[in-house]
Amino acid sequence: MSAPLGYYPGCSQTGTAAEYDISTRACLKALGVAISDVPDWTCCGSTPAHTVDHHLAGALAARNLVQAEAAGFSRVATPCPSCLAALKTADRRLAEPEYRAEVERLLDRPAPGPVEAISTLQALYEQVGADAVRQRVTKPLTGLRVACYYGCIMNRPPALMAFDDAENPVAMDELLAACGATVVEFPFKTECCGAAFGMPRLDVMQRLSARILDMAAACGADAIAVACPLCQMNLDLRRGQVNAASGRNIQIPVPYFTQLMGLALGLPEGDLRLDKLVLPLAPALEAARAREAEREKAKAAKAAKPAGNAAADTKEAQPCA
Amino acid sequence: MQTIDLAADRDQAFMDAVARESGQELTSCYQCGNCTAGCVYTHDYDIPVHQVMRLVQLGHKERVLSCRSIWLCATCQACTTRCPNNIEVATVMDVLRHMARREGKGPERLVKSFADGFLASVARHGRVFEAGLAAVFAIKSGKPLQDAGLGPAMLSRGKLAFVPHTPEGKGKAEVAEIFRRFREGAHAPAREEQK
Numbered sequence: 102m103s104a105p106l107g108y109y110p111g112c113s114q115t116g117t118a119a120e121y122d123i124s125t126r127a128c129l130k131a132l133g134v135a136i137s138d139v140p141d142w143t144c145c146g147s148t149p150a151h152t153v154d155h156h157l158a159g160a161l162a163a164r165n166l167v168q169a170e171a172a173g174f175s176r177v178a179t180p181c182p183s184c185l186a187a188l189k190t191a192d193r194r195l196a197e198p199e200y201r202a203e204v205e206r207l208l209d210r211p212a213p214g215p216v217e218a219i220s221t222l223q224a225l226y227e228q229v230g231a232d233a234v235r236q237r238v239t240k241p242l243t244g245l246r247v248a249c250y251y252g253c254i255m256n257r258p259p260a261l262m263a264f265d266d267a268e269n270p271v272a273m274d275e276l277l278a279a280c281g282a283t284v285v286e287f288p289f290k291t292e293c294c295g296a297a298f299g300m301p302r303l304d305v306m307q308r309l310s311a312r313i314l315d316m317a318a319a320c321g322a323d324a325i326a327v328a329c330p331l332c333q334m335n336l337d338l339r340r341g342q343v344n345a346a347s348g349r350n351i352q353i354p355v356p357y358f359t360q361l362m363g364l365a366l367g368l369p370e371g372d373l374r375l376d377k378l379v380l381p382l383a384p385a386l387e388a389a390r391a392r393e394a395e396r397e398k399a400k401a402a403k404a405a406k407p408a409g410n411a412a413a414d415t416k417e418a419q420p421c422a
Numbered sequence: 423m424q425t426i427d428l429a430a431d432r433d434q435a436f437m438d439a440v441a442r443e444s445g446q447e448l449t450s451c452y453q454c455g456n457c458t459a460g461c462v463y464t465h466d467y468d469i470p471v472h473q474v475m476r477l478v479q480l481g482h483k484e485r486v487l488s489c490r491s492i493w494l495c496a497t498c499q500a501c502t503t504r505c506p507n508n509i510e511v512a513t514v515m516d517v518l519r520h521m522a523r524r525e526g527k528g529p530e531r532l533v534k535s536f537a538d539g540f541l542a543s544v545a546r547h548g549r550v551f552e553a554g555l556a557a558v559f560a561i562k563s564g565k566p567l568q569d570a571g572l573g574p575a576m577l578s579r580g581k582l583a584f585v586p587h588t589p590e591g592k593g594k595a596e597v598a599e600i601f602r603r604f605r606e607g608a609h610a611p612a613r614e615e616q617k
Binding site for chain 2: 112113115116117119140141142143144146147148149150151152153154155156157160161164168203206207208209253254257258259260267268291292293295296297298299300301302303305308309312338339341342376377378379
């Protein structure tokens with residue numbers, strides 16, 4: 102048995118991204134990864150803290166590392182990339198004596214560490230893995246064309262995040278492919294969606310999220326799988342605002358990757374909370390099913406005919422040319 | 423033709439402070455432009471990020487700390503990831519923002535007040551109270567109706583909590599104490615603006 106894994110939900114996961122928290126917990130449980138919440142956790146400081154002061158940011162994040170350490174966790178997993186970056190940055194910088202001293206002054210207690218923070222995506226990828234997921238799938242996402250959108254900081258900067266590839270991450274791709282989905286080539290895996298500018302500079306966020314949606318549409322995606330509550334909010338809740346600015350009417354749904362995994366694992370709706378998505382996933386699933394049925398029918402028809410062009414038939418059309 | 427006296431605007435203390443606070447070796451930037459090439463915010467910047475780096479190298483404090491770009495950087499880390507000289511460019515942008523705050527600058531008023539509002543919410547509740555933050559920001563921004571259209575979708579999906587989600591133990595008080603000590607901090611330079 103590996104050491105216990107602490108779980109840090111993060112503020113968004115108690116509110117606007119509750120379905121990310123719920124589906125993450127359900128997938129981890131179903132796949133045998135034991136977690137336990139960091140007791141009495143508080144906000145990591147996120148982007149606003151580090152834009153104001155690095156010591157304040159360090160103290161807000163480090164308080165949670167103190168809590169984790171006291172509870173006996175040497176590793177903490179969090180679904181949110183922004184929390185992850187905050188926890189990792191604090192842990193790294195606490196190795197600098199001057200920085201540590203100021204953070205300890207703000208905390209009024211000895212700083213913790215080291216405590217390793219990882220994403221729940223990393224936990225699923227490394228502690229379970231695509232092969233084990235494949236064996237547990239009961240309702241494969243056959244035919245569903247998914248663009249895996251990791252967001253800007255899940256893997257960047259690589260020296261800090263230390264997981265997967267910074268320019269072309271594949272962990273989510275492999276997990277969802279193991280769930281039976283058709284993962285499309287998606288060049289904007291790590292492009293920024295506009296982050297927290299939705300409130301203060303809506304125009305900036307609209308432009309950047311529109312690029313992501315345009316690319317997903319061009320790649321023929323039925324759904325955009327995400328791993329960040331802010332990406333999800335910009336692409337889903339704010340879709341009306343984004344479409345209004347771009348003059349398009351893109352209706353591709355934006356589920357969390359854990360909702361798609363949970364679906365493939367046959368977990369009940371209460372563990373997925375697809376009802377919390379603004380753009381419903383059902384039409385995408387239905388379209389994929391219909392397309393699959395069509396494909397099966399064509400295949401059967403061809404099999405009935407005498408072999409003529411068999412070599413060409415075995416080649417699947419690529420959704421993103 | 424405008425004549426620029428490079429030496430006259432050179433502020434060595436500023437150059438040293440940016441290097442010290444960011445922990446970055448700024449002289450190793452050779453202006454390849456990779457940071458700007460990958461920056462999706464260049465479209466909205468008044469000075470592209472590689473030029474911000476150059477202005478820092480030249481010690482042009484006033485131009486750097488007055489620009490909008492340092493407020494519109496979202497810390498997406500594309501620049502840091504792609505810098506061939508391993509400069510944490512996003513960290514430099516962060517430090518410039520800290521300095522601009524200390525000087526009382528903030529040409530992107532709403533970006534600044536969003537960060538302040540977020541932290542005020544954390545200081546008060548220990549965690550971010552999303553609905554409270556949105557409501558306060560809507561009023562302060564002078565654009566109260568910008569996101570009003572999101573309300574129905576959020577309400578019908580139970581995405582808006584009307585009461586803050588608070589830590590179960592001493593967390594709330596401890597976070598408040600962190601902010602109090604931060605404001606009272608004697609020896610760190612960035613304290614003034616948070617009052």
